[in-house]
Structure formats: structure tokens, C-alpha cells
Amino acid sequence: MIEDHNCFQVFPVLHSQSLVLKEITLKHVDDFSQFAWRNGAPIDSKDCPDLIRANQERYKNKTNINWGIFLDAKLIGAIGFYRGFKNMIGEIGYVLHESYRKRGVMKEAVELVLNFGFKELRLNKIQAFTEQTNLPSVALLEGLHFENTGKKHEKYTIYELAATT
Numbered sequence: 001m002i003e004d005h006n007c008f009q010v011f012p013v014l015h016s017q018s019l020v021l022k023e024i025t026l027k028h029v030d031d032f033s034q035f036a037w038r039n040g041a042p043i044d045s046k047d048c049p050d051l052i053r054a055n056q057e058r059y060k061n062k063t064n065i066n067w068g069i070f071l072d073a074k075l076i077g078a079i080g081f082y083r084g085f086k087n088m089i090g091e092i093g094y095v096l097h098e099s100y101r102k103r104g105v106m107k108e109a110v111e112l113v114l115n116f117g118f119k120e121l122r123l124n125k126i127q128a129f130t131e132q133t134n135l136p137s138v139a140l141l142e143g144l145h146f147e148n149t150g151k152k153h154e155k156y157t158i159y160e161l162a163a164t165t
Contacts, residue, residue, distance in 0.1 A: 002085040003062045007092035011059070012120070014067065014112040017164055019105065021067035021112055023059075024052055024078060028068060035097040055080075069096065069109045076100045079109045081117065088124040090117050107140060114144070118163045125163065128155035 015019040024032055026049055033045035043051060058064030066080035077096035092113055096106050117123045128146060130137040138157075142148075146159035 002088070007065065007116075007119060007120065008059070008062045012065065012067075012116065014116055015162070016108050016112055018071060019107060019108055019112070020070040020073075021079065022070060024066065024068040024075065026052055028052070032068070035077060035095055037095050043124065067109075067113070069105065071100065077105070077109065079106075079113055081113070084137045085121070085123065088122070089127060090121065090123045090125075091127045091129065092117075093128070101136065105122050107143070110144060111142065112142065114161065122162060125162050128159045129153050130159065131155055 011023040013023075029045075029048050029052060032052065033043070033048045034127055036043040036048050036051060038051060055064060055066040059066065063084040064080060064082055066078060066082075068075045069077035077094065077100065079092065079094040081090040082093050083091050084144065092110065094110065095107060096109075098105050114126060117126050128137075128141050131143065132138065141159045146161045149158045151158045
């Protein structure tokens, strides 16, 4: 079971050639406030500490792993698994500071999280919920072989990627 995985004992740090994915803490609140979103809307900077603490609590409850995306030691985005891992399915979500978009950063971060989800957590599927009007996100997901399920959750279209055997 996911809840027994050792990633919930010590926060997992993921590395690529140019990125480090690690825990967002209160010391990152100023950078986090530059790009933080929740439920499809930007978050007021005064609410960012509460969101960071809420994500830390969800991690302690083993329902969420929310990484900061760091480039050259600067927090530039966030990515993670949200809403638990029911039926061995993870849902990813992500956001990137607008100054770093269209550089391949998010593709690199998503690939790290997909690898962690499938190889470490042994998830059966990974889902992403995105608005069809968010063309960069749709292109990213489709480029990584996510399939549009045709299902909706509120205003979001659900994309899925199944584990390969």
C-alpha cells in the first residue's frame, strides 16, 4: 500500500540534469507566492503560508506529495500528487512561474514525477485534470502520451496515463 511506502518517512527529493524537486517549506513563501494557484485561481500572497502548511499536513497524512521545482536553487514552480492514491491511481497537478514557461522545464518535472509514481509508488495510472483552454498543459500531457478520457470533473478534462508492464 502507498501509505506504507518509505517516501512518507523522509520527503523524497528528485533530480534531473537541471532540476531538483524537493519539499516546499515556509522559507520559500516569497518565491511560492509568485506563482501559487489553487482551484484554478491565483492565491493571495498572505494565504501562501497556510497553503504550504496544508500541503505539509496532507503529506503527513499520506495523501499528497507536493514538490517545489527548483532551478539553480530558486523555487520556480510546484508539482505533485493530489487527492490521495485510491485504487493505486495518482493525480498530478503543476504550476510554473510564467518567466520559466516554454523552456521544457515542466516536461522535465512531469517526467520525474511520472517515473517516481510508476517505479517507486507502483501506481497503475496517473491522471491530470486540465481545462481544454489551457493549450500548453494539453500539449504537455498529450506529448507525454496521456490520453483524453473524455470525462470531466467540474470544468476540467481528465487525462490518464497507464503504467506500462
